[in-house]
Amino acid sequence: MRWISWAVAWMASAALPVAAQSPQLAPAARYGIVLDAAHGGDDSGGKLTSGQMEKAVTLAFNVRLRSMLSARGFAVITTRESDTTLPPDRRAEIANHAQAQACIPLHATESGSGVHLFVSSITPSRPTLFVPWKTAQSAWVARSLAMAGALNAALLHAGMSVTIERTFLPGLDSLTCPAVAVEVAPDRAQDGSVTAEPDDAAYQAKVASALAAGMLAFRSEKSEP
Numbered sequence: 001m002r003w004i005s006w007a008v009a010w011m012a013s014a015a016l017p018v019a020a021q022s023p024q025l026a027p028a029a030r031y032g033i034v035l036d037a038a039h040g041g042d043d044s045g046g047k048l049t050s051g052q053m054e055k056a057v058t059l060a061f062n063v064r065l066r067s068m069l070s071a072r073g074f075a076v077i078t079t080r081e082s083d084t085t086l087p088p089d090r091r092a093e094i095a096n097h098a099q100a101q102a103c104i105p106l107h108a109t110e111s112g113s114g115v116h117l118f119v120s121s122i123t124p125s126r127p128t129l130f131v132p133w134k135t136a137q138s139a140w141v142a143r144s145l146a147m148a149g150a151l152n153a154a155l156l157h158a159g160m161s162v163t164i165e166r167t168f169l170p171g172l173d174s175l176t177c178p179a180v181a182v183e184v185a186p187d188r189a190q191d192g193s194v195t196a197e198p199d200d201a202a203y204q205a206k207v208a209s210a211l212a213a214g215m216l217a218f219r220s221e222k223s224e225p
């Protein structure tokens with residue numbers, strides 16, 4: 001019965017609206033990274049203890065990470081630069097048109113601690129010429145796991161606690177590049193007390209710096225054929 005779900009996915013992709021404007025393209029010779037600040041506009045995301053909404057925290061973190069990555073020679077493409085509503089399909093569309101070498105959706109949460117890395121739970125598949133939109137990430141899961149490994153090593157090296165999970169996140173399964181969602185949780189002491197909230201500027205800078213180091217390591221890895 002598998003072909004039926006694929007056919008449905010294909011029909012769904014055909015019904016997607018076509019972008020009115022072409023997104024900014026990364027120059028082919030450069031290493032492009034798409035940063036996707038999750039939530040925005042009507043979608044506030046979660047609320048942090050500080051009273052900040054997740055959509056504002058991801059946007060601020062997006063700016064910090066962008067400057068860290070740009071300083072290391074990456075060509076950064078962002079899906080949003082302001083408090084705008086962006087549906088998951090539109091985010092994936094921007095990312096896929098950019099033909100970036102990596103995509104990083106950004107979230108923030110009050111639960112857990114340190115940095116949570118998420119890779120799509122979709123079943124890996126071999127790359128084919130035509131991939132259904134909804135399951136496009138299946139050809140990239142192995143590279144996404146390798147990217148998560150590089151980010152994990154860099155974050156641990158910076159003294160942060162890290163978790164890696166396979167999960168379903170809206171938009172993640174549609175991405176046609178190595179993709180790891182990054183969720184910033186509070187930095188906590190051994191006893192569980194919060195030492196830095198996800199919207200703390202110095203903490204965000206520390207996480208962004210470690211992620212940029214992780215992307216440098218991932219970029220230098222030889223990709224599989």
Ligand SMILES: [Zn+2]
Nearest residue numbers: 038045107108
């Ligand atoms: Zn979120």
